[in-house]
Amino acid sequence: MPLPNDLKDKFIEIVEVNHVLTDPSLYGPYTDDFTDHYKSQPLVILRPNSTEQVSQIIKLCAENRLGVVVQGGNTNLTGSASTSTPDSEVLISLTRMKNLVSVDTKGDSMVVEAGMTLADVHKCAEDNGKFFPLSFAAEGNATIGGCLACNAGGVAVLRYGTTRELVLGIEVVLPDGRIWNGLRSLRKDNTGYDLKNLFMGSEGTLGVITKVVLKLFPIPKEKETSLVCVESPAKAVALLNRVKDSAGSLLTAFELISEKPISRVKKNLPDVEVPELSPSPWKVLLELSLFEKKEESVLESILEQAFEAEEITDAIIANSLKDSHKFWHVRESIPLADRTEGGSIHSDISLPIASIPEFLEVSLKRLKEEFPWIEDSIFGHLGDGNLHYNFVSPEDPTLTYRFEEEIRRNLYTTVIEYNGSISAEHGIGMLKKHHNDEFKDPIELELMKKIKNAIDPEGIMNPGKLI
Amino acid sequence: MPLPNDLKDKFIEIVEVNHVLTDPSLYGPYTDDFTDHYKSQPLVILRPNSTEQVSQIIKLCAENRLGVVVQGGNTNLTGSASTSTPDSEVLISLTRMKNLVSVDTKGDSMVVEAGMTLADVHKCAEDNGKFFPLSFAAEGNATIGGCLACNAGGVAVLRYGTTRELVLGIEVVLPDGRIWNGLRSLRKDNTGYDLKNLFMGSEGTLGVITKVVLKLFPIPKEKETSLVCVESPAKAVALLNRVKDSAGSLLTAFELISEKPISRVKKNLPDVEVPELSPSPWKVLLELSLFEKKEESVLESILEQAFEAEEITDAIIANSLKDSHKFWHVRESIPLADRTEGGSIHSDISLPIASIPEFLEVSLKRLKEEFPWIEDSIFGHLGDGNLHYNFVSPEDPTLTYRFEEEIRRNLYTTVIEYNGSISAEHGIGMLKKHHNDEFKDPIELELMKKIKNAIDPEGIMNPGKLI
Numbered sequence: 001m002p003l004p005n006d007l008k009d010k011f012i013e014i015v016e017v018n019h020v021l022t023d024p025s026l027y028g029p030y031t032d033d034f035t036d037h038y039k040s041q042p043l044v045i046l047r048p049n050s051t052e053q054v055s056q057i058i059k060l061c062a063e064n065r066l067g068v069v070v071q072g073g074n075t076n077l078t079g080s081a082s083t084s085t086p087d088s089e090v091l092i093s094l095t096r097m098k099n100l101v102s103v104d105t106k107g108d109s110m111v112v113e114a115g116m117t118l119a120d121v122h123k124c125a126e127d128n129g130k131f132f133p134l135s136f137a138a139e140g141n142a143t144i145g146g147c148l149a150c151n152a153g154g155v156a157v158l159r160y161g162t163t164r165e166l167v168l169g170i171e172v173v174l175p176d177g178r179i180w181n182g183l184r185s186l187r188k189d190n191t192g193y194d195l196k197n198l199f200m201g202s203e204g205t206l207g208v209i210t211k212v213v214l215k216l217f218p219i220p221k222e223k224e225t226s227l228v229c230v231e232s233p234a235k236a237v238a239l240l241n242r243v244k245d246s247a248g249s250l251l252t253a254f255e256l257i258s259e260k261p262i263s264r265v266k267k268n269l270p271d272v273e274v275p276e277l278s279p280s281p282w283k284v285l286l287e288l289s290l291f292e293k294k295e296e297s298v299l300e301s302i303l304e305q306a307f308e309a310e311e312i313t314d315a316i317i318a319n320s321l322k323d324s325h326k327f328w329h330v331r332e333s334i335p336l337a338d339r340t341e342g343g344s345i346h347s348d349i350s351l352p353i354a355s356i357p358e359f360l361e362v363s364l365k366r367l368k369e370e371f372p373w374i375e376d377s378i379f380g381h382l383g384d385g386n387l388h389y390n391f392v393s394p395e396d397p398t399l400t401y402r403f404e405e406e407i408r409r410n411l412y413t414t415v416i417e418y419n420g421s422i423s424a425e426h427g428i429g430m431l432k433k434h435h436n437d438e439f440k441d442p443i444e445l446e447l448m449k450k451i452k453n454a455i456d457p458e459g460i461m462n463p464g465k466l467i
Numbered sequence: 468m469p470l471p472n473d474l475k476d477k478f479i480e481i482v483e484v485n486h487v488l489t490d491p492s493l494y495g496p497y498t499d500d501f502t503d504h505y506k507s508q509p510l511v512i513l514r515p516n517s518t519e520q521v522s523q524i525i526k527l528c529a530e531n532r533l534g535v536v537v538q539g540g541n542t543n544l545t546g547s548a549s550t551s552t553p554d555s556e557v558l559i560s561l562t563r564m565k566n567l568v569s570v571d572t573k574g575d576s577m578v579v580e581a582g583m584t585l586a587d588v589h590k591c592a593e594d595n596g597k598f599f600p601l602s603f604a605a606e607g608n609a610t611i612g613g614c615l616a617c618n619a620g621g622v623a624v625l626r627y628g629t630t631r632e633l634v635l636g637i638e639v640v641l642p643d644g645r646i647w648n649g650l651r652s653l654r655k656d657n658t659g660y661d662l663k664n665l666f667m668g669s670e671g672t673l674g675v676i677t678k679v680v681l682k683l684f685p686i687p688k689e690k691e692t693s694l695v696c697v698e699s700p701a702k703a704v705a706l707l708n709r710v711k712d713s714a715g716s717l718l719t720a721f722e723l724i725s726e727k728p729i730s731r732v733k734k735n736l737p738d739v740e741v742p743e744l745s746p747s748p749w750k751v752l753l754e755l756s757l758f759e760k761k762e763e764s765v766l767e768s769i770l771e772q773a774f775e776a777e778e779i780t781d782a783i784i785a786n787s788l789k790d791s792h793k794f795w796h797v798r799e800s801i802p803l804a805d806r807t808e809g810g811s812i813h814s815d816i817s818l819p820i821a822s823i824p825e826f827l828e829v830s831l832k833r834l835k836e837e838f839p840w841i842e843d844s845i846f847g848h849l850g851d852g853n854l855h856y857n858f859v860s861p862e863d864p865t866l867t868y869r870f871e872e873e874i875r876r877n878l879y880t881t882v883i884e885y886n887g888s889i890s891a892e893h894g895i896g897m898l899k900k901h902h903n904d905e906f907k908d909p910i911e912l913e914l915m916k917k918i919k920n921a922i923d924p925e926g927i928m929n930p931g932k933l934i
Contacts, residue, residue: 106704106821107852108711151657159716162655164664165632180910185819187851188629188891190618190668191903192933193915197631197664201657218712237573244575245685248758249626249716291715298759352652354573384654385574424655436658443647447922448660454921455914466659 001087003044007064011046014056019047019096030071030093031082034138038079038430041086042069049096051171051179051210057092058208059177066090067463070204072143073117076150077346078429080203084464092208094145101211103128108216109168109185114145114209121214130216133160133252137332145209151201153425158383159252159289160217162425164200169213172199175206175456185213198451203427204462206455220252220289224299225324228306229280229314234357236284236382238311243286246302253287254383261334261377264392268340272333273326278314284382285331287324331379338377338390342397345404346390349415350424353385363389363414370410373399386424408432412439428466436466468554470511474531478513481523486514486563497538497560498549501605505546505897508553509536516563518638518646518677524559525675526644533557534930537671539610540584543617544813545896547670551931559675561612568678570595575683576635576652581612581676588681597683600627600719604799612676618668620892625850626719626756627684629892631667636680639666642673642923652680665918670894671929673922687719687756691766692791695773696747696781701824703751703849705778710753713769720754721850728801728844731859735807739800740793745781751849752798754791798846805844805857809864812871813857816882817891820852830856830881837877840866853891875899879906895933903933 003022011020021027022044031040043066048054061068067089071081083089094115101111105128112121118139125132134147136154146152147163148170160166169184182196199206230236236256243251259281266274277283288299299317306312318324338344351359360378367374373393380387389411393399400407412422416439428436437445445467452459452467470489478487488494489511498507510533515521528535534556538548541560550556561582568578572595579588585606592599601614603621613619614630615637627633636651649663666673697703703723710718726748733741744750755766766784773779785791805811818826827845834841840860847854856878860866867874879889883906895903904912912934919926919934 104819104821106708107819109819153655153657157655161632164661165628174910174914178910180914181908182911184886184888186817186886186888186891187820188620188624188817188848188853189888190620190890190892190894191888191899191907192668192895192911193673193918194631194661194664194668195911195914197661198918201659201661206660218715220715241573246758248685248687248756250758289715291713291717292765350653350655352571352574352576353654354571381655386655419651419653421651421653421656421658423657424653425657427657428659432658440658441648443641443645444649444659444662447641447647447662450921451660451665451918454917 008044010060011044011057015046015048015053021045030074030091033079033082034075035077038082040083040091042083042089042091043087045091045093047093047096051173054092054173054208054210055177055179058173058175061090061460062176062458065458065460068092068460069462070094070208072115072146073138073141075138075142076146076429077426078431080150080427080429080462080465082430084430089463094143097210100124104185105130107185110214110216111183111211112144112214113211115143118142118144118147125216129219131219132214132216134163134166144212148200148209148212149202149204150427153386155253155381157381158254159249164197166215167196167200167212168215170196170199170209171211173208173210175458175461183211183213203429203466205452205466206461218291220291221293222290223324224288224290224297225318225327226286226299226303227275227277227316227327228284228286228303228312229277230282230284230312231280232357233282233360235311236282237353237357239284239306240383242306242311243302247288247298250288250290250298251286252289253285255285255331255379256382257283257285257331257379258377259283260375261338261379262330264337264341264377265330265333268337269333272329274330275316275327277316280313285327334377334379338392341392341394343393343400344390345400345407346388347408347411348386348424348426349389349420349422350384350386351415351418351420353382355418356382356385359414359418363411366414367407367410371403371407374407408435430465433466475511477527478511478524482513482515482520488512497541497558500546500549501542502544505549507550507558509550509556509558510554512558512560514560514563518640521559521640521675521677522644522646525640525642528557528927529643529925532925532927535559535927536929537561537675539582539613540605540608542605542609543613543896544893545898547617547894547896547929547932549897551897556930561610564677567591571652572597574652577681577683578650578678579611579681580678582610585609585611585614592683596686598686599681600684601630601633611679615667615676615679616669616671617894620851620853622720622848624848625721626716631664633682634663634667634679635682637663637666637676638678640675640677642925642928650678650680670896670933672919672933673928685758687758688760689757690791691755691757691764692785692794693753693766693770694742694744694783694794695751695753695770695779696744697749697751697779698747699824700749700827702778703749704820704824706751706773707850709773709778710769714755714765717755717757717765718753719756720752722752722798722846723849724750724752724798724846725844726750727842728805728846729797731804731808732797732800735804736800739796741797742783742794744783747780752794801844801846805859808859808861810860810867811857812867812874813855814875814878815853815891815893816856816887816889817851817853818882818885818887820849822885823849823852826881826885830878833881834874834877838870838874875902897932900933
């Protein structure tokens, strides 16, 4: 249906005419999904600039039983910020709500509006002599509200936790349009159910997060980054435990990377400088964050011991920040190198860390049996047990897409067998909803539905996603 | 009502006759509350030894619409492990469910039954070369299940977080007796609503936590402990920020202690050795945990800078583990010294850290105006914004008890004005239920009730507590 004129007028009254978009030729940035997988067809796109406006919009949607999709930077990878049925849902973009509300440098917290990009959150923290650790490739566009809605992970989870652990309070517009002000900046509060964590990670299905109280941290004084050669994932797990035992909370990143995607970076992205190291089937990229200036490298002595214990075969330590960026740039170039190779599909599974070596062996064998042509591209946050277990099919790029469903089923079956998760950080959205319905504990799904019905009985919040 | 015989027979069938207690003369350890405030009168006390037995008990209670109170070590401070109406509720003690299920030293996690004491959890971790950081005075009796139910805090929250942040997975018997197996040991899992955090901190009102997957950490190699003199809470906040900026995540404890309770320790507990320091109205007890052996003290240079900046007036650094225990023993002796003084009542408020100096001034003034005879005993985890704001009335110990309600209302009113919480770590239970109903955001209370009704529609789980 087209947007009825009376409703359009009411929306214009709330957010002004410039921010009620009904011309599909202007929809692009909001409807074209980051993964080229989903194309939204909203009834209307609204761009409110305050919690009060969001509240009024949701009230109107509730009265008219209109589905609501809320969007931040539109960088989601599972379709959770896209419409699920054409011409019937209201798409709300929060990108105009990007203000810094307040900073408390003595209490190490900061209040921001949900539409601020993660990169701007970093900047606001740094401008105040503080550090906000959440970090991932899309941070220039991704909004902090989106990070909360999907409980984003990234490269510093090992030390600082996922988004959940970085948030002190939230403000939420509920499915009936009322505003819950949970903007507390307390480190400890045991006065009721943990509503904050319930809304976080619920992918917009319970309400609209409009403001956030974030934890801030001291800026590390120094970083030590190293790229290391290991013969197997088992050796990488041994190294991980050695570094954790020796460096404790100084360890902030521990990434495992298969040589295969690195060789694709070399081949497809010749401008990316890949450090020279002895040949090895796996690499580890690890980083310590130090809070005092050191004369001697902490990492060097740990890596020497690892070498003597035959856990690693070669290693290079960054001599400068530039070097360190170079190491990370290799890691971050993998998705583009894979896409260039052809037929790239991605996943973000997690597993109990100790079971990863065996899981990799078993799962790869099963995948190769069913899809002999498949080529794997495995890398990820080993320190969190989270792998990006991706695939390419360079011979025929259409193959992986044609068999995507079967590939995912094959992979996820092994993941569940090893007590893992089919989504460590990207979430469920529309992409994995049917997989989640199939693989998740039915009692857990039932509890989720009970909560959904209790908080959003009309089911207007982000229909067709997650649940 | 007395327990009907047919029901008694059914309970005996589930847990065997020795573990169905109906003789009140045997009730003591389960019914006499830690705070001498509540005296339970259960219909029966059951002591199951497996999740399956708990499940069968809850099924039977659900069929008969019997209220269920679950108890760990019975060390709760708010009555949340006591019955709320006499002779009508089933009290379940989980203290027989105290087994270690499994340890994963490579993945840094451990599965234990809910009835294991926190002290035994520490021991199991240490026996496997690991560290579990949750720690507080009652850890010899408190069970890990109780810690989860109340989201216990303690002395290491600053670095490691509250119980919530130390748990990877849980197993729960739901109000209909079914078992939800959420015993995942994953560091990241974004496949649905955060049920784990919903059950944690719900004080037994949503289900019975029967098993737990705990995070383990490397054992710190060394600790540096110091007792420091400061002139005011504002100076203590400045010192906190200095240490955080200089030592980052090495800082594991930062306790503020008023001189008044320390002088009561000296007076009432002459066996406790109090280190000699220059006179000052406030002391700070702080601790760093180091992961490498150091030749030079990290703390010494930080404290020297703080002295030059006139943030501190004197300091003593522990020379040995024995010294360090001595410092902590002073801190831990305060509650007993206060009780000896007479009329001790306790609270566990939290506030945004930066507002604590002003809050203390304003709240003390208001309390002294209404209760000129009152004497304060303030100490607590300043690093988390959490204060134990306690009182004594040595002249007439009955005074504080008689005016307890008015004192709490006076204090909590100021707490709420400063955006604080009336319970940082002890929880609500029965003690603060009416205060919570009065002071908590009505929208938040309404959301909590919706969730309670969705998960426990008959309201059998821990009736009369929290909600």
